[in-house]
Amino acid sequence: MAQPRACQEQEDKLHEVNLSTQRLRVLPPAVLSNSMLESLDLDRNKLRTITGISKLCNLKKLILSKNEFVDFPSEIQSLVCLERLELNQNQIRAIPEGVFSRLPRLKHLRLNNNRLCALPRDLAACQGSLQYLNISNNLFRTFPQPVLQLAHLQEFYVQNNALRQLPKELFQGQSLKMFKASGNPLREPPSEVCAGGIQQIRNYFNQLQRGLGQEDKRVKTLFLGASLAGKSTICRSLKQGQSKLVPKEERTVGIEISEFQIEDFTFLFWDFAGQLEYYMTHHVFITPQALVILVINLHMYQTNNKTFKELVGFWINNLSMRVPNSVVLPVGTHVDCCQEQEVAEKTHDIMARITAMLAERKSNLAHFIDNLEGSEEPKFYVDQWEKLKEMESCTLTILNLVAVNCTDHCDIKKLEATILKHVKNEELFPEVVRVLPPVYRQVEAAIVDIARSEEVADHGMMDLQYLVSKLSQREHLAGLGRELLQDILRYLHRIGLIVWYEEIKHLESTVFLQPTFLITMFKLLVRHRLVQQLESISVDTLIGERATIRDRANWVCTFKSKAMLCQQAVRALVKHQLCSEGMWDVFEEIMGHRPRRGRGKLFSLLEHFELCLEVKHSEALNPQAREFVPGKPWEITRSQGESWYLFPTYLNQTEEVSEVWGGDHPEDLHIRAYFSPEIPEGFFQRFLVKVCSFYCTHWVAKATCLLVCNGKPVLIKENNQRAYSYLELRCRKPSERTGFQFAWDFLVAVVLIIQKLAEEWPGLHVCVKSPCRTSGCPAELLWPDMDGTGATTKEDIKTCGTCGHRFGAELLLPKVPKPLEEPPAQPSAHYYVTSYGTTTFGPSSIQVTRQVRTLLPPLAQAPTVMVRLLK
Numbered sequence: 104m105a106q107p108r109a110c111q112e113q114e115d116k117l118h119e120v121n122l123s124t125q126r127l128r129v130l131p132p133a134v135l136s137n138s139m140l141e142s143l144d145l146d147r148n149k150l151r152t153i154t155g156i157s158k159l160c161n162l163k164k165l166i167l168s169k170n171e172f173v174d175f176p177s178e179i180q181s182l183v184c185l186e187r188l189e190l191n192q193n194q195i196r197a198i199p200e201g202v203f204s205r206l207p208r209l210k211h212l213r214l215n216n217n218r219l220c221a222l223p224r225d226l227a228a229c230q231g232s233l234q235y236l237n238i239s240n241n242l243f244r245t246f247p248q249p250v251l252q253l254a255h256l257q258e259f260y261v262q263n264n265a266l267r268q269l270p271k272e273l274f275q276g277q278s279l280k281m282f283k284a285s286g287n288p289l290r291e292p293p294s295e296v297c298a299g300g301i302q303q304i305r306n307y308f309n310q311l312q313r314g315l316g317q318e319d320k321r322v323k324t325l326f327l328g329a330s331l332a333g334k335s336t337i338c339r340s341l342k343q344g345q346s347k348l349v350p351k352e353e354r355t356v357g358i359e360i361s362e363f364q365i366e367d368f369t370f371l372f373w374d375f376a377g378q379l380e381y382y383m384t385h386h387v388f389i390t391p392q393a394l395v396i397l398v399i400n401l402h403m404y405q406t407n408n409k410t411f412k413e414l415v416g417f418w419i420n421n422l423s424m425r426v427p428n429s430v431v432l433p434v435g436t437h438v439d440c441c442q443e444q445e446v447a448e449k450t451h452d453i454m455a456r457i458t459a460m461l462a463e464r465k466s467n468l469a470h471f472i473d474n475l476e477g478s479e480e481p482k483f484y485v486d487q488w489e490k491l492k493e494m495e496s497c498t499l500t501i502l503n504l505v506a507v508n509c510t511d512h513c514d515i516k517k518l519e520a521t522i523l524k525h526v527k528n529e530e531l532f533p534e535v536v537r538v539l540p541p542v543y544r545q546v547e548a549a550i551v552d553i554a555r556s557e558e559v560a561d562h563g564m565m566d567l568q569y570l571v572s573k574l575s576q577r578e579h580l581a582g583l584g585r586e587l588l589q590d591i592l593r594y595l596h597r598i599g600l601i602v603w604y605e606e607i608k609h610l611e612s613t614v615f616l617q618p619t620f621l622i623t624m625f626k627l628l629v630r631h632r633l634v635q636q637l638e639s640i641s642v643d644t645l646i647g648e649r650a651t652i653r654d655r656a657n658w659v660c661t662f663k664s665k666a667m668l669c670q671q672a673v674r675a676l677v678k679h680q681l682c683s684e685g686m687w688d689v690f691e692e693i694m695g696h697r698p699r700r701g702r703g704k705l706f707s708l709l710e711h712f713e714l715c716l717e718v719k720h721s722e723a724l725n726p727q728a729r730e731f732v733p734g735k736p737w738e739i740t741r742s743q744g745e746s747w748y749l750f751p752t753y754l755n756q757t758e759e760v761s762e763v764w765g766g767d768h769p770e771d772l773h774i775r776a777y778f779s780p781e782i783p784e785g786f787f788q789r790f791l792v793k794v795c796s797f798y799c800t801h802w803v804a805k806a807t808c809l810l811v812c813n814g815k816p817v818l819i820k821e822n823n824q825r826a827y828s829y830l831e832l833r834c835r836k837p838s839e840r841t842g843f844q845f846a847w848d849f850l851v852a853v854v855l856i857i858q859k860l861a862e863e864w865p866g867l868h869v870c871v872k873s874p875c876r877t878s879g880c881p882a883e884l885l886w887p888d889m890d891g892t893g894a895t896t897k898e899d900i901k902t903c904g905t906c907g908h909r910f911g912a913e914l915l916l917p918k919v920p921k922p923l924e925e926p927p928a929q930p931s932a933h934y935y936v937t938s939y940g941t942t943t944f945g946p947s948s949i950q951v952t953r954q955v956r957t958l959l960p961p962l963a964q965a966p967t968v969m970v971r972l973l974k
Contacts, residue, residue, distance in 0.1 A: 123147050123166075124482045130155060145170065146189075147481055157181035168192050168213065180205045187211040191237065192492075194218055204228040215260065216240040216492070227252035239263055239283070240496070246270055254278065262286045263496070267533070271308040274301060288533025291316065294392070295537075295597035296590075303590045310540035310587070317544055319537045320367055322526050323599050325389060326374045327422075328398035329414050333436035335359070336509045337398060338374045341519055360599075360619050365523050368535070371599055376631075387625075387712055390599070392534050394526060395422060395431045399453065401445075401506065402437035406452040415453055417784070419460055419499065424783050427497035427866030430531050433457075434518065435506040450504050457501050464780055468495045471779070471868065483887035487870060494866055500531060546583070546591045549574055550601065554616035562689050563617030564704075567603075570614055609707040623684070624693060624705055627677050628668075629714055629752065634659060637672070640679045648675045666753035667718070670746045677705065706748070713789035713860075716749040716796060749795075749803065751788035757804040764809050764818050769878065770836040772846055772914065774886075776857050779868040781828040786860070787821045790830075794819075794856050810853070817849055830857060840920050847917040851889065858889075873915040880906040884915055 117139045122131070123146035134143065135155045142164040145153075150170040156162075157178040164187040165179070172193040179188065180202045186209060195217040203209065204225040210232050219241040226233075226249040233253050239262040250259065251272050256279060263286035273279070282304075284297050292307045326334040342363045359374040373388060399414050415433075422429055433453060438446050472491050475484045505521050507514040526532050553573055554563050571588055574580050592614065595601045602615035615621050630636070637659050645655060648671055658672040668676070674694055681687050695703035709715040778786075791808055795801045800811040806821040818833040832853060834846050854871055861869045872883040882905035887895050896916045902909045912918040 118142065120144070124480065135159070141184075152176065153178060160184065163187065163208075165189070175199060175202070177202070182206070183208075185209055186232075189213040190217070192216040197221070198223050200225055208232055211235040213237045214241070218242055220244065222247040222249050224249055226250070230254050234258065236260070239286075246273075257281065259283075265533075267291070269297075269304070271311075274305045274308060288529075290534070290536055291538040293537040293539070293594070294534060295594045298597060299590060299593050303593070306587060306590050307540065310542050311538075314541040316538040317541055319369075319539050319544070320535055321369045321371065321537070321598060322532070322535055323371045323390065323393040324373065324522075325393050325395045326372065326398060327389075327395060327418050329400065329403075329417075330376070332398040332400045332414070333509055334374050334396075334398045337396070337434065337436065337507070337515075337518070338372050340509060340515045341522075342372065360622075365519060368523065368526060370522075373599070388599070388622075389422075389425050390597075391426050391428060392532075393426070393429060394522070394532070395426075395429050396522075397431050397433045399433060399435050399504075400437050401435040401449050402440035404435075404449050404453070406449060411453070411456050415457065416460060419457055419501075420780055421784060423461075423464060423499055423780065424864040424866040427494065427499065430500045430502065430525070432502045432522070432525065433504040435504055436509055438506045438514075439508045439510060446506050450506060454501070454504055461499060461501070465495070465498070467779060468868070471870075478885075480887075484885070486888040491868060494868060497866060542580075542583070542587070543591055543594065545579055546574065546588065547595060547600065549577055549580060550595070550616060559616065560688065561617070562620040562623075562686060563615055564620065564689070564692065565614050565616055567612045567614055604708075604711070607707050607711050610704060613704065621708070623686075624708060625714075627680055627693075627705065628673070628709065628750065633753065634663065636680060637662060637676055640675050644675050644679045644682070647678065650675055662753065663755075666750050666755070667747050668750070670748070673748060710792070713792040714750070714752070716751070716792045718747045718749055749792075751791040751803060752785065754788075754803060754805040757807045760802045760804045760807040760809050760818075763802050764816065767818075767833060768835070769876075772834040772836055772850065773876075774832050774850060774854070774871055774873050775829040775883070776832070776854060776869055776871050778828040778830075778861075779870075781825065782821065782823045782830070783864055783867065786864075787823075787830070790857060790860055793860060794853060797852075797856070810849075812849055813845070815845065815849060817853060819853065836914070843913045844919045847913075847919075851917050855889070875903045875906060875908070876910055876914060877903060877906045877908045880908075882906065886916065 117137060119142040120134055120137070120140060121144040122134070123144050125148055127145065127148040127150060129150075130145075130153055134140065135158050138158065139161060140159050141161055143159065143162060144164075144166045146166045147169045150167065151172060152174075153167070153176045155178075156165075156176070159182065161184055162182045163184050165182065165185060166187075166189045167176070168189045169192040172190065172195055175190075175195050175198045177199060179185070183205060185206050188206075188209060188211070191213040192215070195214070196219065198214075198219070200223045202225070203223060206229065209229050212229075212233060212235065215237040216239070219238065220243055222238070226247075230252050232255065234255055235258045236250065236253070236256060237258075237260040238247070239260045241264055243261070243264040243266055246266060246269060250256070251270060254276065258281040259273075259279060260281075260283050262283050266284070266287040266289060268291045269284065269289065273282075279301060282297075282301050285294060287294065289297060291311075292304055296303055296307050326338055328334050338359070338361065342361055359372075361372045361374075363370040363372055375388075397415070397418055404410055404414055419431070422431060435446065435450060435453075441449070468491055472488065472495065475481055475488045475491070478484065481488070502525060505518055507518050509515070526535055529535075550570075553559060553565075553570070559565065571583075571585055574583055574588065589605075592601065592603045593605075596603045599618065602618045602621050603613075604610045637655070640655055642652070645651060650671055654671070655675075658668060658675075661667055661669075662672075677694055678687065678690050681690050681693075691703075693703050693705045706715070706717065710717065787806065791803050794808065794810065795803065798810040798812050802809040808819040810817045810819070816835065818831075820831045820833075822829050822831060832850055834850055837843050837846050858869060861867050871886040871889075873886070874880075875882040875884070880903060882903050884901065884903075889895060896912050896918055898912050898918075899921065900909050901912050901915050911920055913920045
């Protein structure tokens with residue numbers, strides 16, 4: 104049996120050769136002499152030519168990605184059997200005619216990340232075969248017409264080019280199943296339409312054929328900056344056309360939205376409160392393709408690192424991570440309190456420091472990329488490398504700072520003229536002008552009219568079906584179908600005119616015609632001075648919720664110590680604040696109709712955006728459940744107690760978590776997830792909500808979290824220092840070899856949650872490292888890419904390149920050590936990470952032998968659950 108197997112392996116080697124990451128500059132003669140070769144992988148080498156490859160007449164798969172090609176290798180046209188060609192991540196500027204007409208079997212073509220601005224006409228010769236085409240991250244300004252003749256094209260990627268228009272012919276056939284065009288300055292269809300998918304694009308073009316497209320010039324404008332910088336004053340002064348000072352007592356709470364017209368441009372002004380408590384909700388509304396006006400109080404600003412970081416650097420850093428391609432206009436205020444020379448010096452200092460910040464960021468990215476490319480085995484870091492290259496291509500555009508005196512009408516008009524000049528610059532704002540079918544504008548106008556009518560309450564919440572019926576009553580919208588309306592609502596949601604969270608189950612049938620009310624809902628519980636709001640709940644409100652003054656005192660005490668509120672406290676607090684704003688009539692809809700049944704809209708929103716976590720006291724396991732099988736629900740008894748809600752942003756101490764953990768041990772399995780440039784504001788708090796939704800036994804504090812799964816603890820600590828930002832994960836070293844599988848599964852599951860959440864910050868880089876286990880050694884081992892399927896290394900021993908000590912691989916990386924005696928084969932472990940769900944470890948099952956309550960509020964005594972692992 105061994106002989107046929109060896110023959111088969113020898114034959115496979117003749118048909119398939121992998122020479123990736125060999126630093127090759129020429130093709131080895133042995134490869135060129137192998138006429139039987141069908142697959143050749145030359146990824147990540149130093150190739151500029153592939154002379155002699157035409158000899159490989161049977162070649163079906165050729166990978167030349169991440170080399171140094173500037174000219175397209177013309178010999179490829181001789182590979183008539185070729186089915187898959189990958190030339191991505193090179194520097195190719197043009198492809199000559201006559202190549203693709205000789206490749207009649209080509210099915211898969213990757214040309215992304217080059218310098219192409221056109222495709223050869225003869226690409227159309229592949230119309231009967233080509234199914235996959237990727238030309239993203241190139242320099243296309245006009246759509247390549249040969250693509251329209253590819254009748255069997257199923258996947259087409261054209262992201263991050265300079266396209267202004269897509270042809271309707273691309274979407275008329277039914278073969279196209281996957282299409283992505285984000286990162287293009289599209290006018291027709293707008294990128295907000297493309298984000299809805301192929302069917303929405305088809306519906307858009309169908310509507311466009313029924314009437315002449317209308318140009319829509321709309322700019323979302325975000326006013327950011329520290330508290331009392333003057334954001335609201337500038338906002339109102341621009342809107343009213345005159346200086347309009349806003350008193351300190353009227354400063355923004357949450358976010359205020361208003362609309363403003365300059366010539367034929369419509370500006371949607373979003374005025375963000377400056378206190379950090381509100382920044383937890385800001386990320387929901389800070390979106391790409393917006394003008395960011397960063398307001399800086401020049402009177403408070405000092406030319407030192409501390410005030411720069413507080414008043415400027417914090418915002419620049421977070422914009423770099425959240426919307427890395429945005430345009431920022433710094434505006435200096437309170438110049439009337441400064442000398443003229445002082446204004447000039449502070450302006451120069453701010454601009455110089457911002458420039459240095461961005462230069463340092465670019466240098467750090469280049470350093471990360473060089474480290475990966477120079478590693479011994481760069482093929483293990485492909486995903487990380489591609490992410491860093493994407494980040495490297497993004498940069499904030501910082502405009503020249505404009506200094507204004509908010510009390511001077513001339514300065515306000517000067518700022519208005521500056522804003523208008525910039526938004527007219529198509530290089531800065533290529534997506535300001537959008538072409539829309541008439542029905543889009545008609546529906547928008549009708550919705551605005553309905554929202555302003557007397558029959559709609561100020562909150563603007565409306566049932567989706569009722570909105571459809573109201574719109575269909577209008578003569579010009581009588582034939583409006585539900586699918587088209589939903590397309591238009593998605594568009595209006597993406598540009599920020601209305602809010603419709605169709606992805607949230609409890610909100611999919613509700614449309615918020617007034618986005619400001621959504622912000623009002625957020626700031627009911629995520630706000631500045633929330634303790635004072637609790638203390639001021641009126642006696643009448645307490646009586647209405649069947650609570651006493653002592654209950655209120657207990658709520659305040661619990662909130663201060665544990666950042667938790669019971670449902671009764673939340674209801675009283677929300678009712679109190681809504682009454683103070685004259686909106687008591689929406690209380691039941693926001694909070695639910697009964698204290699212990701139903702679910703209001705407020706917590707659906709807060710949990711969706713990971714702002715709070717529901718914690719139930721007395722939800723117990725089902726005593727009749729004899730066995731728990733991973734992947735299947737674990738039956739529980741119906742909750743008898745009141746729900747509590749944890750708000751991580753208000754946590755303020757760590758002592759009890761450290762006490763339960765019992766201190767770090769040198770033998771702990773120990774990893775760090777590093778963040779560059781830093782951990783975003785609010786990231787750790789949102790991570791706590793997400794991770795604690797997976798593991799019901801947990802203790803949390805301001806910068807620490809302890810998770811327990813099947814009696815095994817994992818400690819997570821936040822460290823957010825400049826150039827040293829990371830989340831540290833620790834797990835006790837298993838006492839037996841069999842325990843490594845579970846320990847690493849647990850750690851990897853938490854890492855995957857971190858990485859999934861980090862995707863919401865396109866300009867954020869996260870990498871995982873394991874510190875050397877030698878005391879005092881500063882070396883760290885960089886984790887390779889993870890696909891979530893198992894071990895990250897096949898090696899049994901790892902050697903530290905700094906101290907030279909050798910360790911079992913299972914002590915540093917996800918790895919199960921080989922047992923002394925081989926046990927029967929076990930199925931591999933799996934873990935599933937969803938937005939809210941369960942994390943499942945296999946292949947063990949768990950038998951419950953004794954149980955009590957499994958879910959207690961953070962910082963409470965640990966529950967006792969006795970389990971036995973069944974092999």
